[in-house]
Amino acid sequence: MIRRVAARLRAAIGLRRRGARASGVVGVAFAQIRRAPRRTVLAVFAVALVVLSVTLLASLGVGVVAIGEDGLENANRDIWLSSDPIDPAASGTENPIGGAHEVTADLEAREDVSSASPIAMYEVYLGTDPEALERTSAVGVPQTHSGFDFQAGGGFEIEEEAAEEAMTEGEPTTEEVVLDPATADRLDASPGDTVYIATSRQSAPEYEFTVVGTSGYYSQYLGSEASAVPLPDLLAVAGTSGTDRSTFVTADAAPGEDPQAVAADIDDAYPEYDVRASDEQIGAMAEKRPLVLASGLTLVGLAVVGGVVLTVNLFALVASQQREELAALRAIGLSRWVLAGTIGAQGLVIGLLGGIVGLLATPALATGLNRVVIEVIGFERLLRTPLEVYVVGFVLAALVGTIVALVAGWRAGRYARIEHLGA
């Protein structure tokens, strides 16, 4: 009993001593920080830059991966019917669903489906002069919607009856087109202008379309410039009105229905097609973009590794600058742990301040960079900063900063020798 009490007493005293030692270490660390305000400000600025490099590069990585997924998410459709292989980057070469309007009508007839519509993709020739055409992607859809976020003009909408009639006759309907903004700039085309769209150079003069607006909606989805035209018009241009081919047929589950269950039911009904709920479709599309995924992950990895390397260099420098003070502390009997603690505590403070500055600056810089990106390549929100990216940036600054500073202080304790005191 007495031994146990004595042991507890010793433990309590030991804890008190450690606490007192820690408070002393923190006091010295703060004094050192205050002593050299310019060095402190520069170190905080450096950590903020590290955090910014991590958050912005990681945001770019996340954006690169997410930008393709956005097309599907923005389409806001519950169910996607397709047939492998689907490669949006090779739009036009894969339109495996024949009789798309029939499939669409069948789906709409189901009680558990509220609406359905086909989407087709083709590689086309496009230009304001039928003698000077460029190759680009065209997406055929029944109508545009508010998600297009038009930069100029507006969209189009085709009446169902008009669409059916056009499909039967193999003729276009309104012959309207929403151009990608970069394409529009290059062609110097704006709403009201005429462009030619065809699947061959020879047939281009036959198909005149009126530009009704500009939007990067499908460009973001495909990862390359793409313009949107009414589906019957695209099929007419491609000469596939008869076979009525499309890349996807999308559908919305009826209110109260579980999209996953409806997708499973439809999958049973159409064994020749792949039917996926929206989330599954996003995953399937992402899997088919290993390059994009690899690029995104590489950027995130580079950001973290680069940030750690920069932080290591920074705190090695901070410790080295205090070599003489550390040597003096060592000479008067302070342990290497206490020396490491004084540098580590400085690392924590500098890391926290730099982390906060870096995180506060991230949204503003990401917004600015996104504006530049829109101007240059037309992609919206290329940099995306989810909460996880902020957390990684802050953890890197505070935790890695502290650990690295502790290690730097510990190492400094070794090289902070009496020789560094001069006399």
Added chain:
Amino acid sequence: MRIPNRSLRRSSSADTEATVDDETGPAVRLENVRHEYGSTTGRFRSRSEQAVTALRDVSVDVKRGEVLGLEGPSGSGKSTILHAIAGLLVPTDGTVSVLGTDLTELSDRGRTRTRRRHVGIVFQRFHLLQSLSARANVALPLVQVGLPKSARRERATTLLSEVGLEDRVTHLPSELSGGERQRVAIARALSTDPDILVADEPTGELDTDTGADVLELLTDVGRDRAVIVASHDAATLAVADRVVTLRDGAVIEGER
């Protein structure tokens, strides 16, 4: 003017620090100490680097209450002896005993502990932390001991009063004169109530009058300690009970 503070003493393991407080033997004993700088087998040492012999078979004892002077020109090995006594370097050969414990047998951690508890150091250039007040500088060694802040402040204030700086407690080193800085350094060296005090050219940065004051203080505080003062200044060495003269790392007069 010893200000004992028993709370600073703690039990310790025999293998990590000096534990034998032999009242009868010398406080410090150097036996056949030889030291070469650059004699370590560092991986990246230049081939052209030549080992420099700093000490050659030095044997010296220092008793409690004795003030030993180390005299000699620059490069004669005075500072190397002080650093060996403080455990700041391990000589290439020979033994350095502090209170009966051979420092050369201890780990770096053990030597640091021994230095912290038994050896106070005073440097020529003071080496105070410029970011800390006089009181905080004096209290620094007590941080490692784990004394609460209030106790650290109290002891540091008392020590500063003892060295005549009661009105300079909160001043930064940059706000103090050279003599005052050295007094703060002496107070810092005394903060853990050491048995041994080593001073390397303690008056080297001071004018004659200030130097005399500092020497008086050193001899006063060293009354019941072993004090080793290295200097090439005759006035400084005049306060010593015994002077050992060094030339090229060897004792030429005053050994043992």
